[in-house]
Amino acid sequence: MGVTGSPTNINQGTRTKGGIGESTLRPDGILKVTGEFAYSSDMWHEDMLWGHTLRSTVAHAEIASIDISEALATSGVYAVLTYDDLPTAMKNYGLEIQDTPVLAHGRVRHHGEPVALVAADHPETARRAAAKIRIDYRELPVVTDEASATAPGAPLIHEGRDDHHIGHVPHPNIVHRQPIVRGDAEAAKARADVVVTGDYYFGMQDQAFLGPESGLAVPAEDGGVDLYVATQWLHSDLRQIAPVLGLPEDKVRMTLSGVGGAFGGREDLSMQIHACLLALRTGKPVKIVYNRFESFFGHVHRHPARLHYEHGATRDGKLTHMKCRIVLDGGAYASASPAVVGNASSLAVGPYVIEDVDIEALALYTNNPPCGAMRGFGAVQACFAYEAQMDKLAAELGMDPVRFRQLNAMEQGTLLPTGQQVDSPAPVAELLRRVKAMPMPPERQWESAGEHPDVRALPGGLSNTTHGEGVVRGVGYAVGLKNVGFSEGFDDYSTARVRMEVIGGEPVATVHTAMAEVGQGGVTVHAQIARTELGVAQVTIHPADTKVGSAGSTSASRQTYVTGGAVKNSCEAVREQVLEMGRRKFGTYHPAWATAELLLEGGKVVTDGGEVLADVADVLEDEAVDIELEWRHRPTEAFDLRTGQGNGHVQYSFAAHRAVVEVDTELGLVKVIELACAQDVGKALNPLSVVGQIQGGTIQGMGIAVMEEIMVDPVTAKVRNPSFTDYLLPTILDTPTIPVDVLELADDHAPYGLRGIGEAPTLSSTPAVLAAIRNATGLELNRTPVRPEHLTGL
Amino acid sequence: MRVNFTVNGRRHEADDVWEGESLLYVLRERMGLPGSKNACEQGECGSCTVRLDGVPVCSCLVAAGQVEGRDVVTVEGLADFAAHRSDAHPGTGCAPGACGTALDSARRWKAAPAGEETRDTGELSPIQQAFIDAGAVQCGFCTPGLLVAADELLERTPQPSDADIREALSGNLCRCTGYEKILDAVRLAAARAEETV
Ligand code: FES
Ligand code: FES
Numbered sequence: 002m003g004v005t006g007s008p009t010n011i012n013q014g015t016r017t018k019g020g021i022g023e024s025t026l027r028p029d030g031i032l033k034v035t036g037e038f039a040y041s042s043d044m045w046h047e048d049m050l051w052g053h054t055l056r057s058t059v060a061h062a063e064i065a066s067i068d069i070s071e072a073l074a075t076s077g078v079y080a081v082l083t084y085d086d087l088p089t090a091m092k093n094y095g096l097e098i099q100d101t102p103v104l105a106h107g108r109v110r111h112h113g114e115p116v117a118l119v120a121a122d123h124p125e126t127a128r129r130a131a132a133k134i135r136i137d138y139r140e141l142p143v144v145t146d147e148a149s150a151t152a153p154g155a156p157l158i159h160e161g162r163d164d165h166h167i168g169h170v171p172h173p174n175i176v177h178r179q180p181i182v183r184g185d186a187e188a189a190k191a192r193a194d195v196v197v198t199g200d201y202y203f204g205m206q207d208q209a210f211l212g213p214e215s216g217l218a219v220p221a222e223d224g225g226v227d228l229y230v231a232t233q234w235l236h237s238d239l240r241q242i243a244p245v246l247g248l249p250e251d252k253v254r255m256t257l258s259g260v261g262g263a264f265g266g267r268e269d270l271s272m273q274i275h276a277c278l279l280a281l282r283t284g285k286p287v288k289i290v291y292n293r294f295e296s297f298f299g300h301v302h303r304h305p306a307r308l309h310y311e312h313g314a315t316r317d318g319k320l321t322h323m324k325c326r327i328v329l330d331g332g333a334y335a336s337a338s339p340a341v342v343g344n345a346s347s348l349a350v351g352p353y354v355i356e357d358v359d360i361e362a363l364a365l366y367t368n369n370p371p372c373g374a375m376r377g378f379g380a381v382q383a384c385f386a387y388e389a390q391m392d393k394l395a396a397e398l399g400m401d402p403v404r405f406r407q408l409n410a411m412e413q414g415t416l417l418p419t420g421q422q423v424d425s426p427a428p429v430a431e432l433l434r435r436v437k438a439m440p441m442p443p444e445r446q447w448e449s450a451g452e453h454p455d456v457r458a459l460p461g462g463l464s465n466t467t468h469g470e471g472v473v474r475g476v477g478y479a480v481g482l483k484n485v486g487f488s489e490g491f492d493d494y495s496t497a498r499v500r501m502e503v504i505g506g507e508p509v510a511t512v513h514t515a516m517a518e519v520g521q522g523g524v525t526v527h528a529q530i531a532r533t534e535l536g537v538a539q540v541t542i543h544p545a546d547t548k549v550g551s552a553g554s555t556s557a558s559r560q561t562y563v564t565g566g567a568v569k570n571s572c573e574a575v576r577e578q579v580l581e582m583g584r585r586k587f588g589t590y591h592p593a594w595a596t597a598e599l600l601l602e603g604g605k606v607v608t609d610g611g612e613v614l615a616d617v618a619d620v621l622e623d624e625a626v627d628i629e630l631e632w633r634h635r636p637t638e639a640f641d642l643r644t645g646q647g648n649g650h651v652q653y654s655f656a657a658h659r660a661v662v663e664v665d666t667e668l669g670l671v672k673v674i675e676l677a678c679a680q681d682v683g684k685a686l687n688p689l690s691v692v693g694q695i696q697g698g699t700i701q702g703m704g705i706a707v708m709e710e711i712m713v714d715p716v717t718a719k720v721r722n723p724s725f726t727d728y729l730l731p732t733i734l735d736t737p738t739i740p741v742d743v744l745e746l747a748d749d750h751a752p753y754g755l756r757g758i759g760e761a762p763t764l765s766s767t768p769a770v771l772a773a774i775r776n777a778t779g780l781e782l783n784r785t786p787v788r789p790e791h792l793t794g795l
Numbered sequence: 796m797r798v799n800f801t802v803n804g805r806r807h808e809a810d811d812v813w814e815g816e817s818l819l820y821v822l823r824e825r826m827g828l829p830g831s832k833n834a835c836e837q838g839e840c841g842s843c844t845v846r847l848d849g850v851p852v853c854s855c856l857v858a859a860g861q862v863e864g865r866d867v868v869t870v871e872g873l874a875d876f877a878a879h880r881s882d883a884h885p886g887t888g889c890a891p892g893a894c895g896t897a898l899d900s901a902r903r904w905k906a907a908p909a910g911e912e913t914r915d916t917g918e919l920s921p922i923q924q925a926f927i928d929a930g931a932v933q934c935g936f937c938t939p940g941l942l943v944a945a946d947e948l949l950e951r952t953p954q955p956s957d958a959d960i961r962e963a964l965s966g967n968l969c970r971c972t973g974y975e976k977i978l979d980a981v982r983l984a985a986a987r988a989e990e991t992v
Contacts (some may be wrong), residue, residue, distance in 0.1 A: 036830020
């Protein structure tokens with residue numbers, strides 16, 4: 002026994018490597034580069050069947066009849082299910098409002114809505130059988146925008162609504178509405194020397210995660226089902242799945258399989274219930290994998306928005322007031338629309354001090370594709386508009402746009418329009434200063450002295466359509482404000498189970514949570530936290546499943562904060578118990594056991610003065626300490642439904658961008674040369690991952706600025722471009738260099754002072770690119786994405 | 796139908812292949828090699844990139860019958876393939892069937908839900924190691940295709956310029972990283988190769 006009566010030096014209890022603040026590598030990295038990581042579409046089971054979904058070909062119709070006989074008679078087909086086959090009275094699901102049918106009953110409300118399911122022995126057999134299902138649609142008029150949704154006699158998308166928002170909306174085709182009124186905007190307007198207004202349109206963006214919706218449902222002997230699936234929140238899925246199947250929650254056992262990105266698009270259910278229904282019906286394992294076409298119909302998108310803004314400012318550059326109205330198109334089903342409305346309204350003012358505001362945000366029910374969560378969640382649309390307004394005001398006043406923003410920047414202590422005080426660092430002016438101070442990329446990089454121009458560096462690239470004659474450069478700035486975590490009184494907790502034991506003579510920690518690792522690197526950070534708190538080198542991350550309590554969603558930039566906080570919390574409890582065991586065993590050997598602050602470091606119990614008291618292995622011997630705890634951040638409260646007042650948010654995150662673009666004004670082509678970002682992350686738990694997240698978020702914001710948009714036909718409400726051929730995503734040729742400047746101003750309320758980081762860079766990158774294109778061309782450009790015809794005036 | 800072809804240096808045959816199946820489907824669902832990914836199955840994203848007779852192709856666009864008698868390298872065989880290139884046949888790569896990764900070792904992990912097994916990975920190829928070290932892997936769904944494409948670039952152009960890298964990888968979408976760290980990874984692999992020369 003390595004004890005421990007006599008004091009030793011801290012040098013023997015070396016600090017554990019791979020703790021927080023270090024750029025440790027992903028524990029799943031090797032599996033991912035060798036092709037061995039099991040994504041949900043890689044699931045396989047002997048004797049498994051393939052499921053396929055038949056989807057509506059029209060946007061709004063009554064279903065007069067469905068004939069499945071021919072499909073069912075197809076050789077190789079094991080089951081064909083429609084609404085009539087649902088086993089219980091619970092036939093809908095939904096994140097907040099249970100308005101989404103598992104399979105359409107009587108009526109379809111959007112193009113691509115699931116109508117029937119097929120299970121067969123080959124995916125192609127399932128597809129062909131689905132094509133033999135005969136559906137008689139009686140088409141109904143479509144509702145596609147605010148005017149058609151609220152017109153007298155407009156068809157009601159959801160008749161007889163009974164959800165708790167219905168009492169507060171002016172029309173049943175409005176999902177939710179949130180006004181925020183503070184001060185007196187009309188009176189304050191009298192103080193303004195300049196007033197600018199703007200109407201903006203923000204296009205529908207797709208999350209376009211690469212790993213398709215997919216999973217495997219395996220029927221179990223106890224009548225339950227085991228589901229292996231890619232999702233953002235296992236327990237939220239479970240809560241929605243079990244009642245539809247008519248099973249208690251403990252008979253639906255969910256395990257996270259590898260997730261190929263999410264970005265909000267996996268918050269709602271896709272194939273989960275469908276696969277379970279087919280598995281329970283056929284008694285065989287059923288795998289469903291969407292192809293890309295189906296994926297565009299299988300998840301909700303980012304809300305397109307119409308925004309009307311009015312701002313005033315005094316001659317010396319102080320904002321006087323702001324009025325805005327934000328209309329979000331939620332599509333056919335509610336999904337996360339109510340919460341998106343809450344964010345859009347409460348963050349509509351952006352990171353600026355404006356005392357007198359009059360804000361209204363609402364989301365519509367229409368026959369367009371359903372919209373819900375996507376990175377930035379309501380704050381993105383507002384940021385696009387208020388940042389355009391800031392540039393307009395600066396131009397009116399003849400001021401530098403960065404200077405103007407800094408003059409009005411919020412700081413710690415500022416009151417938001419909701420009356421909530423920002424009680425942690427809010428370095429808005431500083432982030433703008435930093436991003437402006439970064440060195441500029443060289444001009445006209447296609448000209449290398451005396452040689453032929455390198456056309457690859459020009460807008461349009463290798464197409465060699467110009468040698469740079471019509472190319473002009475522009476620079477634009479933007480900054481944004483995003484809340485972290487779930488707001489408005491939501492019980493946003495997480496659970497972590499931490500086990501410490503001795504294996505092969507070494508103390509080892511196991512961290513078990515239900516956190517969905519969707520690529521963001523939570524698993525890396527959990528191991529870092531356990532190493533820091535427990536002083537062990539070896540940490541095992543248990544697969545995420547529903548055998549442990551909920552971790553909440555991997556969204557809203559909250560996972561490192563909340564589940565990271567839960568892991569820290571549980572580690573602290575484990576540490577306390579280990580120390581208590583040590584005191585009982587060895588307390589008599591050294592007074593420091595009773596008197597000193599004790600830590601675990603390098604596998605040893607040490608005092609805060611650095612004395613080693615014991616090996617953890619000797620304290621634990623063959624006992625294990627195993628603790629599961631829930632952890633909550635400080636509570637928030639709902640916004641008042643009439644005034645919008647309330648302490649609704651937990652934490653804020655801030656990012657600023659400078660975009661440099663080159664525009665070929667003759668061809669209408671844009672090349673983004675550089676997108677520099679400065680962001681405050683509170684504390685960088687893993688600097689390498691932090692920068693990776695910021696760069697990824699930046700490019701998603703750039704995508705919406707210059708190319709990404711789901712096009713919905715305004716007459717038929719059908720989706721026109723559900724493919725990677727027609728929905729354009731940035732490639733490596735379209736993306737600029739992305740220098741990142743990370744600021745770490747601790748938030749005293751958060752674990753380690755950290756700040757959620759995933760979303761803020763998506764906010765400011767879009768308006769920065771737009772500002773740069775406006776700067777280059779002098780055009781107004783009030784919509785995303787900007788297309789060639791907007792630049793050439795065709 | 797039956798298809799005979801070489802996968803990661805070893806001869807194999809796939810039986811009962813329906814004529815509409817893609818090479819990607821045969822690799823993933825019939826051979827138990829799910830490393831090549833299925834993000835679009837329409838030739839737009841590059842996540843299914845494999846080398847067919849040395850040339851990077853989207854395996855989702857290749858009909859299984861087209862690979863009869865030909866030579867395929869997937870991400871599962873990339874480490875061995877790269878090791879042979881630098882050891883056995885510097886600068887060229889293996890002749891079909893001569894060397895390679897046996898199916899069983901490529902498939903040491905099987906995508907069955909019961910119990911996820913990690914294996915002792917042994918050696919990674921330089922580009923695989925660089926992707927890990929540079930932080931170029933997030934969700935990792937694009938990674939197998941990018942690795943195959945980037946490895947082929949470095950074989951052709953050991954010291955690529957940024958423009959070369961962008962051009963070579965322009966057929967591979969990544970939704971997570973913003974590509975900057977992928978560029979870093981390719982630069983890192985190239986720099987390490989230069990150091991060891
Ligand atoms: S899956 Fe083959 S290119 Fe996308
Ligand atoms: S698509 Fe997720 S890491 Fe590239």
